[in-house]
Amino acid sequence: MPLTLASLVHHSALKLTVRAGEDRLDAPVRWAHASELADPVPYMEGGELLLITALKLDAEDPAAMRRYVKRLVAAGVVGLGFAVGVHYEDIPDALVDAAREEGLPLLEVPRRTPFLAISKAVSAAIAADQYRAVTAGFAAQRELTKQALTDGPEGLLAALASQVDGWAALYDASGAVVATAPEWAGRRAARLTAEVQRLRERPAPASSVVAGPENEDRVELHSLGTGRRPRSALAVGTAAALGTAERYAVHSAVALLTLTTERSRSLHAAEQRIGAAVLRMLLAGEPDHARAVAGDLYGGLLDAPFRIIVAETGTTPAARDRGEVSGDALGALAEVAESAAARSGEAVLVVPEGERLVVLAADGGAAAAACCEHAAAREAVRTGGGAHAPRAGTDEEELVVGLSAPAGPIAASAAYKQAEQALSVARRRGRVLVEHEQMAAGSVLPLLADDAVRAFADGLLRALHEHDATGRGDLVASLRAWLSRHGQWDAAAADLGVHRHTLRYRMRRVEEILGRSLDDPDVRMELWLALKATSAE
Numbered sequence: 001m002p003l004t005l006a007s008l009v010h011h012s013a014l015k016l017t018v019r020a021g022e023d024r025l026d027a028p029v030r031w032a033h034a035s036e037l038a039d040p041v042p043y044m045e046g047g048e049l050l051l052i053t054a055l056k057l058d059a060e061d062p063a064a065m066r067r068y069v070k071r072l073v074a075a076g077v078v079g080l081g082f083a084v085g086v087h088y089e090d091i092p093d094a095l096v097d098a099a100r101e102e103g104l105p106l107l108e109v110p111r112r113t114p115f116l117a118i119s120k121a122v123s124a125a126i127a128a129d130q131y132r133a134v135t136a137g138f139a140a141q142r143e144l145t146k147q148a149l150t151d152g153p154e155g156l157l158a159a160l161a162s163q164v165d166g167w168a169a170l171y172d173a174s175g176a177v178v179a180t181a182p183e184w185a186g187r188r189a190a191r192l193t194a195e196v197q198r199l200r201e202r203p204a205p206a207s208s209v210v211a212g213p214e215n216e217d218r219v220e221l222h223s224l225g226t227g228r229r230p231r232s233a234l235a236v237g238t239a240a241a242l243g244t245a246e247r248y249a250v251h252s253a254v255a256l257l258t259l260t261t262e263r264s265r266s267l268h269a270a271e272q273r274i275g276a277a278v279l280r281m282l283l284a285g286e287p288d289h290a291r292a293v294a295g296d297l298y299g300g301l302l303d304a305p306f307r308i309i310v311a312e313t314g315t316t317p318a319a320r321d322r323g324e325v326s327g328d329a330l331g332a333l334a335e336v337a338e339s340a341a342a343r344s345g346e347a348v349l350v351v352p353e354g355e356r357l358v359v360l361a362a363d364g365g366a367a368a369a370a371c372c373e374h375a376a377a378r379e380a381v382r383t384g385g386g387a388h389a390p391r392a393g394t395d396e397e398e399l400v401v402g403l404s405a406p407a408g409p410i411a412a413s414a415a416y417k418q419a420e421q422a423l424s425v426a427r428r429r430g431r432v433l434v435e436h437e438q439m440a441a442g443s444v445l446p447l448l449a450d451d452a453v454r455a456f457a458d459g460l461l462r463a464l465h466e467h468d469a470t471g472r473g474d475l476v477a478s479l480r481a482w483l484s485r486h487g488q489w490d491a492a493a494a495d496l497g498v499h500r501h502t503l504r505y506r507m508r509r510v511e512e513i514l515g516r517s518l519d520d521p522d523v524r525m526e527l528w529l530a531l532k533a534t535s536a537e
Helices: 005-009 062-074 093-102 115-164 183-190 193-200 244-283 287-303 317-321 328-344 366-383 409-429 436-441 445-449 451-469 475-484 489-496 500-514 521-535
Strands: 017-020 031-034 048-052 079-083 106-109 167-171 177-181 207-211 218-224 232-238 306-315 348-353 356-362 397-403 433-435
Touching (some): 017 093, 031 115, 062 093, 079 115, 115 167, 115 232, 177 183, 193 207, 193 218, 193 232, 232 244, 244 287, 244 348, 287 356, 306 328, 306 366, 328 348, 328 356, 366 433, 397 409, 409 433, 409 436, 433 436, 451 475, 451 500, 451 521, 475 489, 475 521, 489 500
Parallel strands (some): 031 048, 048 079, 079 106, 397 433
Antiparallel strands (some): 017 106, 167 232, 306 356, 306 397
8 A cells, every 4th residue: 555644643653643634644645855945846746745844934924824835735745744842842823724724734743753754754665565566566467477378368357357456358450359357348348449449550569548438437558569550459447547566467468468469470470371372272273182281270161152352452643652552451451351250250361462462251251241341441431431431541552352252162263363353343443342243243334444445446446437537428327226236227227317228338338448247246246345435435
Protein backbone atom coordinates (compact mmCIF):
# COMPACT_ATOMS: atom_id res chain seq x y z
CA MET A 1 0.00 0.00 0.00
CA PRO A 2 1.22 3.54 -0.65
CA LEU A 3 2.25 5.67 2.31
CA THR A 4 -0.55 7.86 3.75
CA LEU A 5 -0.74 10.63 6.35
CA ALA A 6 -2.48 8.18 8.64
CA SER A 7 0.57 5.91 8.46
CA LEU A 8 2.80 8.79 9.62
CA VAL A 9 0.43 9.73 12.42
CA HIS A 10 0.49 6.15 13.66
CA HIS A 11 4.29 6.03 13.46
CA SER A 12 5.21 5.67 17.15
CA ALA A 13 8.62 7.35 16.86
CA LEU A 14 7.34 10.57 15.24
CA LYS A 15 4.74 11.56 17.89
CA LEU A 16 2.65 13.58 15.42
CA THR A 17 -0.70 15.11 16.46
CA VAL A 18 -3.57 15.87 14.10
CA ARG A 19 -4.89 19.45 14.52
CA ALA A 20 -7.10 19.71 11.37
CA GLY A 21 -8.27 17.67 8.39
CA GLU A 22 -8.83 14.46 10.37
CA ASP A 23 -11.11 13.08 7.62
CA ARG A 24 -8.42 13.32 4.92
CA LEU A 25 -5.60 11.35 6.46
CA ASP A 26 -5.96 8.61 3.83
CA ALA A 27 -4.31 10.87 1.25
CA PRO A 28 -1.15 9.19 -0.18
CA VAL A 29 2.15 10.99 0.45
CA ARG A 30 4.57 11.20 -2.47
CA TRP A 31 7.31 13.06 -0.56
CA ALA A 32 8.09 15.18 2.51
CA HIS A 33 9.55 18.63 1.86
CA ALA A 34 10.69 21.37 4.28
CA SER A 35 10.37 24.97 3.10
CA GLU A 36 10.24 28.30 4.93
CA LEU A 37 9.36 30.27 1.80
CA ALA A 38 6.33 32.52 2.04
CA ASP A 39 5.18 30.98 -1.26
CA PRO A 40 6.60 27.49 -1.82
CA VAL A 41 3.99 26.61 -4.45
CA PRO A 42 6.32 27.07 -7.50
CA TYR A 43 8.47 24.23 -6.09
CA MET A 44 5.62 21.79 -5.41
CA GLU A 45 4.60 18.92 -7.72
CA GLY A 46 1.58 17.70 -5.74
CA GLY A 47 1.28 14.96 -3.16
CA GLU A 48 3.81 16.45 -0.73
CA LEU A 49 3.72 16.76 3.05
CA LEU A 50 5.06 20.29 3.57
CA LEU A 51 7.07 20.88 6.78
CA ILE A 52 7.40 24.43 8.19
CA THR A 53 8.40 26.38 11.32
CA ALA A 54 6.70 29.60 10.06
CA LEU A 55 10.02 31.46 10.07
CA LYS A 56 8.85 33.87 7.35
CA LEU A 57 5.11 33.64 7.84
CA ASP A 58 2.78 35.84 9.84
CA ALA A 59 1.05 32.75 11.18
CA GLU A 60 -1.21 34.79 13.48
CA ASP A 61 -2.78 36.81 10.63
CA PRO A 62 -6.06 35.08 9.64
CA ALA A 63 -6.23 36.67 6.16
CA ALA A 64 -2.61 35.80 5.37
CA MET A 65 -3.09 32.22 6.56
CA ARG A 66 -6.23 31.75 4.47
CA ARG A 67 -4.35 32.87 1.35
CA TYR A 68 -1.36 30.68 2.24
CA VAL A 69 -3.44 27.52 2.82
CA LYS A 70 -5.55 28.10 -0.32
CA ARG A 71 -2.37 28.20 -2.44
CA LEU A 72 -1.10 24.97 -0.88
CA VAL A 73 -4.38 23.14 -1.51
CA ALA A 74 -4.49 24.37 -5.11
CA ALA A 75 -0.94 23.08 -5.65
CA GLY A 76 -1.92 19.59 -4.50
CA VAL A 77 -0.14 19.62 -1.12
CA VAL A 78 -1.72 16.77 0.89
CA GLY A 79 -0.68 17.86 4.38
CA LEU A 80 1.10 20.53 6.43
CA GLY A 81 3.45 19.71 9.31
CA PHE A 82 4.05 22.54 11.81
CA ALA A 83 7.00 22.33 14.22
CA VAL A 84 6.07 23.77 17.65
CA GLY A 85 8.59 25.12 20.15
CA VAL A 86 10.75 26.75 17.48
CA HIS A 87 9.22 30.08 16.49
CA TYR A 88 5.79 29.42 18.00
CA GLU A 89 5.12 27.44 21.16
CA ASP A 90 1.83 26.26 19.69
CA ILE A 91 0.23 26.32 16.24
CA PRO A 92 -1.47 29.73 15.88
CA ASP A 93 -5.25 29.61 15.77
CA ALA A 94 -5.27 31.52 12.47
CA LEU A 95 -3.44 28.66 10.74
CA VAL A 96 -5.55 25.98 12.42
CA ASP A 97 -8.78 27.72 11.38
CA ALA A 98 -7.56 28.21 7.80
CA ALA A 99 -6.59 24.53 7.52
CA ARG A 100 -10.00 23.44 8.84
CA GLU A 101 -11.80 25.70 6.36
CA GLU A 102 -9.92 24.20 3.39
CA GLY A 103 -9.90 20.64 4.73
CA LEU A 104 -6.08 20.52 4.68
CA PRO A 105 -4.63 18.01 7.20
CA LEU A 106 -2.49 19.91 9.74
CA LEU A 107 -0.01 17.88 11.82
CA GLU A 108 1.70 19.19 14.95
CA VAL A 109 5.38 18.20 15.03
CA PRO A 110 6.89 18.19 18.55
CA ARG A 111 10.24 19.93 19.08
CA ARG A 112 12.02 16.63 19.75
CA THR A 113 11.04 15.27 16.31
CA PRO A 114 13.35 16.72 13.63
CA PHE A 115 12.07 17.20 10.12
CA LEU A 116 14.82 14.85 8.97
CA ALA A 117 13.20 11.99 10.92
CA ILE A 118 9.93 12.59 9.07
CA SER A 119 11.71 12.73 5.70
CA LYS A 120 13.52 9.46 6.48
CA ALA A 121 10.27 7.79 7.51
CA VAL A 122 8.59 8.91 4.27
CA SER A 123 11.57 7.81 2.16
CA ALA A 124 11.76 4.41 3.87
CA ALA A 125 8.03 3.81 3.45
CA ILE A 126 8.14 4.76 -0.24
CA ALA A 127 11.16 2.51 -0.82
CA ALA A 128 9.43 -0.36 0.99
CA ASP A 129 6.28 0.13 -1.11
CA GLN A 130 8.34 0.15 -4.30
CA TYR A 131 10.15 -3.00 -3.19
CA ARG A 132 6.83 -4.71 -2.52
CA ALA A 133 5.59 -3.61 -5.93
CA VAL A 134 8.71 -4.92 -7.68
CA THR A 135 8.51 -8.19 -5.76
CA ALA A 136 4.83 -8.52 -6.62
CA GLY A 137 5.67 -7.68 -10.22
CA PHE A 138 8.23 -10.47 -10.43
CA ALA A 139 5.77 -12.87 -8.85
CA ALA A 140 3.16 -11.81 -11.38
CA GLN A 141 5.67 -12.30 -14.19
CA ARG A 142 6.37 -15.86 -13.02
CA GLU A 143 2.66 -16.61 -12.79
CA LEU A 144 1.95 -15.13 -16.23
CA THR A 145 4.82 -17.09 -17.76
CA LYS A 146 3.56 -20.29 -16.15
CA GLN A 147 0.04 -19.74 -17.46
CA ALA A 148 1.32 -18.83 -20.93
CA LEU A 149 3.31 -22.07 -21.10
CA THR A 150 0.57 -24.32 -19.74
CA ASP A 151 -2.68 -22.75 -21.01
CA GLY A 152 -1.52 -20.41 -23.77
CA PRO A 153 -2.82 -16.85 -24.28
CA GLU A 154 -6.17 -17.68 -22.66
CA GLY A 155 -4.46 -18.70 -19.40
CA LEU A 156 -2.22 -15.65 -19.51
CA LEU A 157 -5.24 -13.34 -19.91
CA ALA A 158 -6.97 -14.96 -16.94
CA ALA A 159 -3.88 -14.50 -14.75
CA LEU A 160 -3.46 -10.89 -15.91
CA ALA A 161 -7.10 -10.02 -15.18
CA SER A 162 -6.65 -11.41 -11.66
CA GLN A 163 -3.42 -9.45 -11.13
CA VAL A 164 -4.93 -6.09 -12.11
CA ASP A 165 -8.36 -6.79 -10.56
CA GLY A 166 -10.03 -6.05 -13.87
CA TRP A 167 -10.37 -7.65 -17.30
CA ALA A 168 -8.13 -8.34 -20.29
CA ALA A 169 -8.76 -9.03 -23.98
CA LEU A 170 -6.66 -10.15 -26.93
CA TYR A 171 -7.40 -8.95 -30.48
CA ASP A 172 -6.21 -10.42 -33.78
CA ALA A 173 -4.69 -8.60 -36.75
CA SER A 174 -8.11 -7.46 -38.02
CA GLY A 175 -9.15 -6.00 -34.66
CA ALA A 176 -11.56 -8.83 -33.81
CA VAL A 177 -11.66 -10.19 -30.27
CA VAL A 178 -9.81 -13.52 -29.93
CA ALA A 179 -10.12 -14.15 -26.18
CA THR A 180 -11.20 -12.35 -23.00
CA ALA A 181 -10.91 -12.90 -19.26
CA PRO A 182 -13.25 -13.06 -17.48
CA GLU A 183 -15.81 -14.18 -20.08
CA TRP A 184 -18.24 -11.39 -19.17
CA ALA A 185 -15.77 -8.85 -20.58
CA GLY A 186 -16.36 -10.04 -24.15
CA ARG A 187 -19.02 -7.45 -24.92
CA ARG A 188 -16.94 -4.62 -23.48
CA ALA A 189 -13.92 -5.70 -25.49
CA ALA A 190 -15.92 -5.95 -28.73
CA ARG A 191 -16.99 -2.32 -28.44
CA LEU A 192 -13.35 -1.21 -28.58
CA THR A 193 -12.67 -2.62 -32.05
CA ALA A 194 -12.47 0.84 -33.64
CA GLU A 195 -9.93 1.99 -31.05
CA VAL A 196 -7.84 -1.12 -31.69
CA GLN A 197 -7.90 -0.52 -35.44
CA ARG A 198 -6.70 3.07 -34.91
CA LEU A 199 -3.89 1.78 -32.68
CA ARG A 200 -2.80 -0.65 -35.41
CA GLU A 201 -2.27 2.25 -37.81
CA ARG A 202 0.66 3.36 -35.63
CA PRO A 203 4.07 1.64 -35.79
CA ALA A 204 4.70 -0.90 -33.01
CA PRO A 205 5.16 -0.66 -30.13
CA ALA A 206 2.25 1.66 -29.49
CA SER A 207 -0.18 2.17 -26.62
CA SER A 208 -3.08 4.40 -25.67
CA VAL A 209 -5.50 4.98 -22.80
CA VAL A 210 -9.20 5.27 -23.56
CA ALA A 211 -12.39 5.50 -21.59
CA GLY A 212 -14.11 2.16 -21.44
CA PRO A 213 -17.51 1.54 -23.03
CA GLU A 214 -20.11 3.75 -21.36
CA ASN A 215 -17.28 5.01 -19.11
CA GLU A 216 -17.42 1.73 -17.18
CA ASP A 217 -13.67 1.59 -16.73
CA ARG A 218 -10.25 2.80 -17.76
CA VAL A 219 -8.75 0.80 -20.63
CA GLU A 220 -5.13 0.58 -21.75
CA LEU A 221 -4.46 -0.66 -25.28
CA HIS A 222 -1.07 -2.09 -26.29
CA SER A 223 0.00 -3.23 -29.75
CA LEU A 224 1.80 -6.58 -29.98
CA GLY A 225 4.56 -7.46 -32.41
CA THR A 226 7.91 -6.10 -33.50
CA GLY A 227 7.14 -5.44 -37.16
CA ARG A 228 6.10 -2.16 -38.73
CA ARG A 229 2.50 -3.38 -38.78
CA PRO A 230 1.31 -4.76 -35.40
CA ARG A 231 0.02 -8.31 -35.51
CA SER A 232 -2.43 -8.05 -32.60
CA ALA A 233 -3.35 -5.98 -29.55
CA LEU A 234 -3.97 -6.31 -25.81
CA ALA A 235 -6.62 -4.42 -23.85
CA VAL A 236 -6.57 -4.12 -20.05
CA GLY A 237 -9.59 -2.64 -18.26
CA THR A 238 -9.49 -1.48 -14.64
CA ALA A 239 -11.54 0.73 -12.35
CA ALA A 240 -8.59 3.06 -11.69
CA ALA A 241 -5.10 3.83 -12.93
CA LEU A 242 -2.62 0.97 -12.63
CA GLY A 243 -0.24 0.84 -9.68
CA THR A 244 3.41 -0.15 -9.88
CA ALA A 245 2.80 -3.88 -9.36
CA GLU A 246 -0.04 -3.90 -11.88
CA ARG A 247 2.14 -2.02 -14.36
CA TYR A 248 4.82 -4.72 -14.05
CA ALA A 249 2.17 -7.37 -14.73
CA VAL A 250 0.89 -5.60 -17.86
CA HIS A 251 4.40 -5.09 -19.24
CA SER A 252 5.17 -8.77 -18.62
CA ALA A 253 1.99 -9.78 -20.44
CA VAL A 254 2.89 -7.55 -23.41
CA ALA A 255 6.36 -9.11 -23.59
CA LEU A 256 5.05 -12.68 -23.36
CA LEU A 257 2.31 -12.11 -25.93
CA THR A 258 4.81 -10.43 -28.26
CA LEU A 259 7.07 -13.48 -28.01
CA THR A 260 4.06 -15.66 -28.77
CA THR A 261 3.22 -13.45 -31.73
CA GLU A 262 6.74 -13.60 -33.13
CA ARG A 263 6.86 -17.37 -32.68
CA SER A 264 3.50 -17.60 -34.41
CA ARG A 265 4.90 -15.47 -37.22
CA SER A 266 7.76 -17.94 -37.75
CA LEU A 267 5.33 -20.85 -37.77
CA HIS A 268 3.09 -18.89 -40.11
CA ALA A 269 6.00 -18.36 -42.53
CA ALA A 270 6.69 -22.10 -42.49
CA GLU A 271 3.01 -22.83 -43.14
CA GLN A 272 3.07 -20.40 -46.05
CA ARG A 273 5.98 -22.26 -47.61
CA ILE A 274 4.03 -25.52 -47.33
CA GLY A 275 0.99 -23.79 -48.77
CA ALA A 276 3.04 -22.50 -51.71
CA ALA A 277 4.22 -26.04 -52.43
CA VAL A 278 0.66 -27.38 -52.25
CA LEU A 279 -0.53 -24.68 -54.65
CA ARG A 280 2.26 -25.40 -57.16
CA MET A 281 1.36 -29.10 -57.14
CA LEU A 282 -2.31 -28.35 -57.67
CA LEU A 283 -1.58 -26.05 -60.59
CA ALA A 284 0.78 -28.66 -62.05
CA GLY A 285 -2.05 -31.20 -62.10
CA GLU A 286 -0.73 -33.30 -59.20
CA PRO A 287 -3.66 -33.32 -56.72
CA ASP A 288 -2.58 -36.56 -55.04
CA HIS A 289 0.89 -35.22 -54.26
CA ALA A 290 -0.66 -31.93 -53.12
CA ARG A 291 -2.96 -33.77 -50.72
CA ALA A 292 -0.04 -35.76 -49.31
CA VAL A 293 1.99 -32.60 -48.65
CA ALA A 294 -1.01 -30.72 -47.25
CA GLY A 295 -1.56 -33.32 -44.54
CA ASP A 296 -3.71 -32.16 -41.64
CA LEU A 297 -2.72 -28.53 -42.22
CA TYR A 298 -4.55 -27.99 -45.53
CA GLY A 299 -5.99 -31.45 -46.23
CA GLY A 300 -9.51 -30.51 -45.18
CA LEU A 301 -9.47 -27.64 -47.65
CA LEU A 302 -8.96 -30.07 -50.53
CA ASP A 303 -11.85 -32.32 -49.50
CA ALA A 304 -14.56 -29.85 -50.53
CA PRO A 305 -15.09 -27.31 -53.33
CA PHE A 306 -12.89 -24.27 -53.01
CA ARG A 307 -12.39 -20.96 -54.74
CA ILE A 308 -9.14 -19.36 -55.85
CA ILE A 309 -8.66 -15.64 -55.32
CA VAL A 310 -5.92 -13.78 -57.18
CA ALA A 311 -5.21 -10.22 -56.06
CA GLU A 312 -2.77 -7.61 -57.25
CA THR A 313 -1.93 -4.17 -55.94
CA GLY A 314 -0.70 -1.02 -57.59
CA THR A 315 -0.51 2.69 -56.93
CA THR A 316 -1.97 5.82 -58.41
CA PRO A 317 0.14 7.76 -60.92
CA ALA A 318 1.00 10.35 -58.26
CA ALA A 319 2.43 7.68 -55.99
CA ARG A 320 4.31 6.00 -58.84
CA ASP A 321 5.91 9.35 -59.75
CA ARG A 322 7.32 9.48 -56.19
CA GLY A 323 8.60 5.92 -56.52
CA GLU A 324 6.20 4.55 -53.90
CA VAL A 325 4.93 0.99 -54.25
CA SER A 326 3.35 -0.55 -51.15
CA GLY A 327 2.04 -4.02 -50.39
CA ASP A 328 -0.13 -2.92 -47.49
CA ALA A 329 -3.31 -3.62 -49.45
CA LEU A 330 -2.26 -7.23 -50.11
CA GLY A 331 -1.18 -7.62 -46.48
CA ALA A 332 -4.55 -6.35 -45.29
CA LEU A 333 -6.38 -8.79 -47.57
CA ALA A 334 -4.23 -11.67 -46.28
CA GLU A 335 -4.98 -10.69 -42.68
CA VAL A 336 -8.70 -10.54 -43.41
CA ALA A 337 -8.70 -14.04 -44.91
CA GLU A 338 -6.57 -15.59 -42.17
CA SER A 339 -8.45 -13.91 -39.32
CA ALA A 340 -11.84 -14.98 -40.66
CA ALA A 341 -10.61 -18.54 -41.14
CA ALA A 342 -9.14 -18.65 -37.63
CA ARG A 343 -12.39 -17.44 -36.06
CA SER A 344 -14.47 -20.02 -37.93
CA GLY A 345 -11.99 -22.86 -37.48
CA GLU A 346 -11.56 -23.48 -41.20
CA ALA A 347 -8.36 -23.86 -43.21
CA VAL A 348 -7.23 -21.25 -45.72
CA LEU A 349 -4.19 -21.24 -48.00
CA VAL A 350 -2.59 -17.80 -48.48
CA VAL A 351 0.44 -17.54 -50.78
CA PRO A 352 2.20 -14.20 -51.48
CA GLU A 353 3.76 -14.11 -54.96
CA GLY A 354 5.66 -10.85 -55.24
CA GLU A 355 3.13 -8.14 -56.10
CA ARG A 356 0.38 -10.77 -56.23
CA LEU A 357 -1.52 -12.69 -53.56
CA VAL A 358 -3.18 -16.06 -54.13
CA VAL A 359 -5.82 -17.30 -51.68
CA LEU A 360 -7.40 -20.75 -51.78
CA ALA A 361 -10.49 -20.71 -49.56
CA ALA A 362 -13.42 -23.04 -48.98
CA ASP A 363 -16.44 -22.27 -51.15
CA GLY A 364 -19.11 -20.68 -48.96
CA GLY A 365 -16.66 -20.38 -46.07
CA ALA A 366 -15.87 -17.43 -43.81
CA ALA A 367 -12.53 -16.61 -45.46
CA ALA A 368 -13.97 -16.27 -48.98
CA ALA A 369 -16.88 -14.20 -47.67
CA ALA A 370 -14.55 -11.93 -45.68
CA CYS A 371 -12.40 -11.30 -48.77
CA CYS A 372 -15.50 -10.29 -50.77
CA GLU A 373 -16.69 -8.00 -47.97
CA HIS A 374 -13.24 -6.44 -47.74
CA ALA A 375 -13.24 -5.79 -51.50
CA ALA A 376 -16.74 -4.30 -51.29
CA ALA A 377 -15.60 -1.94 -48.52
CA ARG A 378 -12.66 -0.78 -50.65
CA GLU A 379 -14.99 -0.34 -53.62
CA ALA A 380 -17.23 1.86 -51.48
CA VAL A 381 -14.27 3.98 -50.39
CA ARG A 382 -12.97 4.27 -53.95
CA THR A 383 -16.31 5.38 -55.39
CA GLY A 384 -16.98 7.79 -52.54
CA GLY A 385 -20.14 5.98 -51.51
CA GLY A 386 -18.68 4.52 -48.36
CA ALA A 387 -18.14 7.33 -45.91
CA HIS A 388 -18.61 4.86 -43.08
CA ALA A 389 -16.89 1.95 -44.76
CA PRO A 390 -13.74 0.69 -43.05
CA ARG A 391 -10.55 1.95 -44.59
CA ALA A 392 -8.23 -0.70 -45.96
CA GLY A 393 -4.80 0.52 -46.90
CA THR A 394 -3.87 3.99 -48.06
CA ASP A 395 -5.72 6.24 -50.49
CA GLU A 396 -3.08 5.70 -53.17
CA GLU A 397 -3.15 1.89 -53.16
CA GLU A 398 -5.23 0.09 -55.75
CA LEU A 399 -6.39 -3.44 -54.94
CA VAL A 400 -7.72 -5.57 -57.79
CA VAL A 401 -9.21 -9.01 -57.07
CA GLY A 402 -10.36 -11.88 -59.30
CA LEU A 403 -12.47 -14.74 -57.90
CA SER A 404 -12.84 -18.13 -59.58
CA ALA A 405 -15.90 -20.37 -59.69
CA PRO A 406 -16.03 -23.29 -57.21
CA ALA A 407 -13.64 -26.07 -58.14
CA GLY A 408 -11.96 -29.20 -56.81
CA PRO A 409 -8.30 -30.25 -56.68
CA ILE A 410 -8.38 -31.74 -60.21
CA ALA A 411 -9.64 -28.46 -61.70
CA ALA A 412 -7.34 -26.16 -59.68
CA SER A 413 -5.42 -25.04 -62.77
CA ALA A 414 -8.65 -24.08 -64.56
CA ALA A 415 -9.86 -22.23 -61.46
CA TYR A 416 -6.59 -20.29 -61.30
CA LYS A 417 -7.04 -19.22 -64.94
CA GLN A 418 -10.61 -18.18 -64.16
CA ALA A 419 -9.38 -16.01 -61.29
CA GLU A 420 -6.74 -14.44 -63.55
CA GLN A 421 -9.35 -13.72 -66.23
CA ALA A 422 -11.63 -12.13 -63.64
CA LEU A 423 -8.67 -10.10 -62.35
CA SER A 424 -7.94 -8.83 -65.86
CA VAL A 425 -11.57 -7.78 -66.34
CA ALA A 426 -11.64 -6.07 -62.94
CA ARG A 427 -8.52 -4.08 -63.83
CA ARG A 428 -9.94 -3.09 -67.23
CA ARG A 429 -13.30 -2.04 -65.77
CA GLY A 430 -11.77 -0.17 -62.81
CA ARG A 431 -13.39 -2.53 -60.31
CA VAL A 432 -11.94 -3.89 -57.07
CA LEU A 433 -13.52 -7.36 -57.42
CA VAL A 434 -14.92 -9.37 -60.31
CA GLU A 435 -16.17 -12.94 -59.95
CA HIS A 436 -15.75 -15.33 -62.86
CA GLU A 437 -19.39 -16.32 -62.61
CA GLN A 438 -20.36 -12.69 -63.20
CA MET A 439 -18.42 -12.75 -66.46
CA ALA A 440 -20.24 -15.88 -67.64
CA ALA A 441 -23.64 -14.48 -66.67
CA GLY A 442 -23.02 -11.08 -68.22
CA SER A 443 -22.51 -9.86 -71.77
CA VAL A 444 -19.33 -9.89 -73.85
CA LEU A 445 -20.10 -6.43 -75.17
CA PRO A 446 -18.50 -4.49 -72.26
CA LEU A 447 -15.22 -6.19 -73.15
CA LEU A 448 -15.28 -4.42 -76.53
CA ALA A 449 -14.45 -1.15 -74.73
CA ASP A 450 -10.80 -2.19 -74.74
CA ASP A 451 -8.63 0.21 -76.78
CA ALA A 452 -7.01 -2.65 -78.70
CA VAL A 453 -10.44 -3.97 -79.77
CA ARG A 454 -11.53 -0.55 -80.94
CA ALA A 455 -8.32 -0.08 -82.90
CA PHE A 456 -8.92 -3.42 -84.65
CA ALA A 457 -12.53 -2.45 -85.42
CA ASP A 458 -11.52 0.92 -86.85
CA GLY A 459 -8.93 -0.72 -89.06
CA LEU A 460 -11.34 -3.39 -90.29
CA LEU A 461 -14.10 -0.93 -91.18
CA ARG A 462 -11.94 2.01 -92.31
CA ALA A 463 -12.21 1.19 -96.04
CA LEU A 464 -16.01 0.97 -95.82
CA HIS A 465 -16.25 4.29 -94.00
CA GLU A 466 -13.99 5.90 -96.62
CA HIS A 467 -16.23 4.54 -99.37
CA ASP A 468 -19.36 5.92 -97.71
CA ALA A 469 -17.66 9.30 -97.19
CA THR A 470 -17.53 9.81 -100.99
CA GLY A 471 -21.30 9.60 -101.17
CA ARG A 472 -21.27 6.44 -103.29
CA GLY A 473 -23.51 4.44 -100.95
CA ASP A 474 -24.13 3.41 -97.39
CA LEU A 475 -22.19 0.18 -97.04
CA VAL A 476 -21.69 0.33 -93.26
CA ALA A 477 -25.40 0.73 -92.48
CA SER A 478 -26.29 -1.92 -95.06
CA LEU A 479 -23.79 -4.37 -93.57
CA ARG A 480 -25.17 -3.77 -90.07
CA ALA A 481 -28.77 -4.35 -91.22
CA TRP A 482 -27.87 -7.52 -93.16
CA LEU A 483 -25.91 -9.00 -90.22
CA SER A 484 -28.62 -8.09 -87.71
CA ARG A 485 -31.15 -10.00 -89.89
CA HIS A 486 -28.83 -13.03 -90.08
CA GLY A 487 -28.38 -12.61 -93.86
CA GLN A 488 -32.10 -12.49 -94.68
CA TRP A 489 -32.23 -10.31 -97.80
CA ASP A 490 -35.88 -9.29 -97.80
CA ALA A 491 -36.02 -8.39 -94.10
CA ALA A 492 -32.76 -6.41 -94.19
CA ALA A 493 -33.78 -4.60 -97.40
CA ALA A 494 -37.10 -3.66 -95.81
CA ASP A 495 -35.26 -2.24 -92.78
CA LEU A 496 -33.13 -0.10 -95.11
CA GLY A 497 -36.01 0.84 -97.42
CA VAL A 498 -34.20 -0.39 -100.55
CA HIS A 499 -34.75 -3.21 -103.06
CA ARG A 500 -33.18 -6.55 -102.20
CA HIS A 501 -31.12 -6.44 -105.44
CA THR A 502 -29.64 -3.14 -104.27
CA LEU A 503 -28.69 -4.73 -100.96
CA ARG A 504 -27.11 -7.71 -102.79
CA TYR A 505 -25.02 -5.31 -104.86
CA ARG A 506 -23.87 -3.48 -101.73
CA MET A 507 -22.82 -6.72 -100.00
CA ARG A 508 -20.78 -7.70 -103.08
CA ARG A 509 -19.06 -4.29 -102.87
CA VAL A 510 -18.32 -4.95 -99.17
CA GLU A 511 -16.65 -8.25 -100.13
CA GLU A 512 -14.66 -6.57 -102.90
CA ILE A 513 -13.44 -3.71 -100.69
CA LEU A 514 -12.55 -5.90 -97.68
CA GLY A 515 -11.24 -8.81 -99.70
CA ARG A 516 -13.24 -11.22 -97.54
CA SER A 517 -16.21 -13.50 -98.14
CA LEU A 518 -19.38 -12.92 -96.17
CA ASP A 519 -20.11 -16.64 -96.49
CA ASP A 520 -17.37 -17.22 -93.87
CA PRO A 521 -18.97 -17.25 -90.37
CA ASP A 522 -15.70 -16.02 -88.78
CA VAL A 523 -15.73 -12.99 -91.07
CA ARG A 524 -19.37 -12.25 -90.22
CA MET A 525 -18.56 -12.56 -86.48
CA GLU A 526 -15.57 -10.19 -86.72
CA LEU A 527 -17.54 -7.63 -88.71
CA TRP A 528 -20.46 -7.77 -86.24
CA LEU A 529 -18.17 -7.27 -83.25
CA ALA A 530 -16.37 -4.45 -85.06
CA LEU A 531 -19.68 -2.72 -85.72
CA LYS A 532 -20.64 -3.16 -82.05
CA ALA A 533 -17.30 -1.82 -80.84
CA THR A 534 -17.48 1.31 -83.00
CA SER A 535 -21.14 1.98 -82.25
CA ALA A 536 -20.32 1.96 -78.49
CA GLU A 537 -18.06 5.01 -78.82
